[in-house]
Amino acid sequence: MKNYIFYSTILCAFTEALSLNIGFDLKFFYFVVFINFIILVSFNKVVYTKGLLIFHCLVLFSGLFSCVFGYNKFGYFFVQFFFLLLIPTYYNSFFNFFKDRFKDIASLYCKICFILAVIGFLKLPHDISIGRSFESLLLEPAHYCTIVLPAYFITLKDKSYPRYYFIIIMFSIIVSGSSLGFLGLGLSLILMLKKISFTRVILPIIGVTLIGTFVYFNFAPFKLRVDDTVNSMVSGDLSKANLSTYALLSNFYVSAKSFSSNPIIGNGIGSHVYSRELYLSKIEGIEVFESMNSEDLNAKDAGSLFSRVMSELGLMGLLGIFIYISKFYVKNLDEKSSIN
Structure with a gap:
């Protein structure tokens, strides 16, 4: 048992x-x-x-x-x-x-993520043929990256794992074309720091910038999302946005409106769906996505943890996230952490 x-x-x-x-x-x-x-x-x-x-x-x-x-x-x-x-x-x-x-738990999790990455590469030709991208056996590229990013970081940082583990997982994240995945890869360079200093901070930032620039000019899906996101934010019009940009910005807009109405404790868990009913119609360009029956894209989860917490738990929730990360982030793998 x-x-x-x-x-x-x-x-x-x-x-x-x-x-x-x-x-x-x-x-x-x-x-x-x-x-x-x-x-x-x-x-x-x-x-x-x-x-x-x-x-x-x-x-x-x-x-x-x-x-x-x-x-x-x-x-x-x-x-x-x-x-x-x-x-x-x-x-x-x-x-x-x-x-x-705990070591056994992390090891099994990382092995499964590695297997998922291999399966993803094997089925990638079929996925491309039906208009999909790298997602392995999961729902979508962003969800795939959410699942495997911790494994990438663990296998990168812990030298007891075979080096090909993090290399295969890293390339699977890149091939997925997920903006979330690229952001995670960039942040991993900063999280690798054991001590904070000017040099240790500046070098990863330069590295992230160079990688981001390379990805932007060489991966069309990422460039499209960045361009659409920037243009939509500047113009305030989502009519020409792709679905990923629409899901991100429409939910963020609703979350910001919800936050402004109840900034301290938010509108309560589960309220984001109902907040969208109040504020979504005020977004310029929404009619384009209504015609595609896609106006409620990622409505239940607000498109991101940050947007959902801002909408449903307000400042209390946002501060809680940063306190949790600060308290439980494991700086070195040989350090032990306990929840109390």
Whole structure:
């Protein structure tokens, strides 16, 4: 049973494509986590910390406040809150349960990401033939990059992994053409720093700039997204934007409007969909995407974590992200970190 929990928990992180929309996305991932959570309860291995309690209390307060004052709806909020209660508690308990096997967890995760990258290259000719790009077995290039970027960073930084691991994963991210992937590769140069100094900061910035310039002039999809994003931001008109740019900017526009209406605690978890109903029609060029039935692209997740947190949790949520990153970022792989 212990081995089942170990392997199923890691593998289910790669099952995003297995989902059913019933008003919200019911994912296979949720079933695995729920079943495994019950098993940990039966083993008396569930760990709930003070940090999780503070997080859940703040989210609950924000959500109830937004529902009472009409920014949100109780049904969708409680569905979101249930999963925010379940999933962090489960993973905190999982890592505590396997606290002596963290290296094994990271190793299996990185091996799966490497296999995904290889599969992606093998099926790339077929994907190109049907008008798609590098996404391996996942939903889209951006989602693929979200899943494998941590593995790229781990295998780059930890010399115990074969060097071809991070090389293959890195090239898969580049071939995906995902702007998110390129941003992650750039940030990895800065995150590699062990000590901060003028030279150590300037050199990665120069490196990121040179890489970004090369990618911009040699990868048409990336150039298109950058150009469309800049032009749309300057003109305030999304009518000529590509779908990726539209998803990013329309959600950011709605998030900014939502933030301005309730900047401290946001409009509550799950409220971004309803904020779009209030503000989306005010975006110039929206009619182009309405004609394609694409106006609600990435509506539920706001297109990015930053936009969603800004919209739904306000300044409280944004500060929480930076505090979390600052507290739990592992500067060296031989340092141990604990959640409290």
